Amino acid sequence: MLSLEQKYHLYENSVQCHSADIDFINEQYQKIHGKKPLVLREDFGGTGLLACSWTSQSPDHKAYGIDLDPEPMKYGMTNHYSKLTEDQKARMHYIEGNVLHDQEFKADVTVAFNFSYFIFKKRHELIDYFKKVKAGLNPDGVFFLDIFGGTETGQELVEETEHDSHSYFWDCDKFNPITNECQYYIHFKVGNTKYEQAFSYNWRMWSIAEIREILMDAGFSKVITFWEGEDEDGDGDGNFYISDKEENCESWVTYIAAIP
Numbered sequence: 001m002l003s004l005e006q007k008y009h010l011y012e013n014s015v016q017c018h019s020a021d022i023d024f025i026n027e028q029y030q031k032i033h034g035k036k037p038l039v040l041r042e043d044f045g046g047t048g049l050l051a052c053s054w055t056s057q058s059p060d061h062k063a064y065g066i067d068l069d070p071e072p073m074k075y076g077m078t079n080h081y082s083k084l085t086e087d088q089k090a091r092m093h094y095i096e097g098n099v100l101h102d103q104e105f106k107a108d109v110t111v112a113f114n115f116s117y118f119i120f121k122k123r124h125e126l127i128d129y130f131k132k133v134k135a136g137l138n139p140d141g142v143f144f145l146d147i148f149g150g151t152e153t154g155q156e157l158v159e160e161t162e163h164d165s166h167s168y169f170w171d172c173d174k175f176n177p178i179t180n181e182c183q184y185y186i187h188f189k190v191g192n193t194k195y196e197q198a199f200s201y202n203w204r205m206w207s208i209a210e211i212r213e214i215l216m217d218a219g220f221s222k223v224i225t226f227w228e229g230e231d232e233d234g235d236g237d238g239n240f241y242i243s244d245k246e247e248n249c250e251s252w253v254t255y256i257a258a259i260p
């Protein structure tokens with residue numbers, strides 16, 4: 001069995017690129033509001049890697065990481081929070097709680113990354129969540145989400161990605177085409193040992209079109225959709241641009257931004 005240390009270390013090194021997320025947030029927020037965002041709320045924050053990193057940008061940057069589960073937060077406190085300076089620590093707050101609950105602070109930017117809001121399977125649940133996000137944003141705030149899809153989505157298949165120290169498996173184990181409910185697992189392989197179902201996600205697959213409509217119904221005034229550019233091999237190049245019309249492909253991941 002994986003230790004907690006291994007489990008979250010492998011997870012972060014397989015699925016997260018917090019520096020690219022921060023660059024994207026800063027660039028887009030600057031374009032929208034003509035200034036820098038200072039207060040970040042990381043919903044479903046898990047280990048709080050993004051939030052901890054946010055505080056290192058300047059003495060005016062503050063961050064809050066909200067998650068129901070104390071386990072990833074414990075890992076984050078030991079491995080990320082502990083490495084911050086005393087001043088950065090004072091500006092980083094882990095909140096063990098529900099993203100649906102009211103908070104006492106307002107954020108310039110709220111993020112819901114790694115598709116975590118797919119936990120809300122009903123339209124009314126997602127509207128409630130998006131309304132809470134809007135209520136927790138400053139008037140000149142922005143809500144950033146990520147989303148995935150493509151022609152392979154909904155097919156029961158396992159995608160393997162090899163990293164230097166391990167392999168990462170993204171496993172669509174079940175997909176119900178009537179309800180769009182799905183069961184995903186993350187497995188890891190280190191050396192010759194495979195660790196099955198290190199993470200499990202029982203979600204509803206939402207589309208960009210649905211999310212855009214639900215955000216507007218929740219009261220956001222504008223929703224911006226992005227698409228990733230391609231390199232010469234046709235792979236994603238990490239550069240996201242604003243777009244409303246694209247050709248589908250086997251598998252894509254992109255961002256959505258919503259303005260209150």
Ligand SMILES: C[S@@+](CC[C@H](N)C(=O)[O-])C[C@H]1O[C@@H](n2cnc3c(N)ncnc32)[C@H](O)[C@@H]1O
Binds near residue numbers: 045047068119
């Ligand atoms: C897919 S992980 C995302 C972790 C991290 N944000 C990332 O980008 O990798 C989903 C996280 O959402 C948390 N979670 C699920 N429902 C929640 C809720 N209602 N409120 C707060 N956290 C929740 C889980 O505990 C889990 O840590």
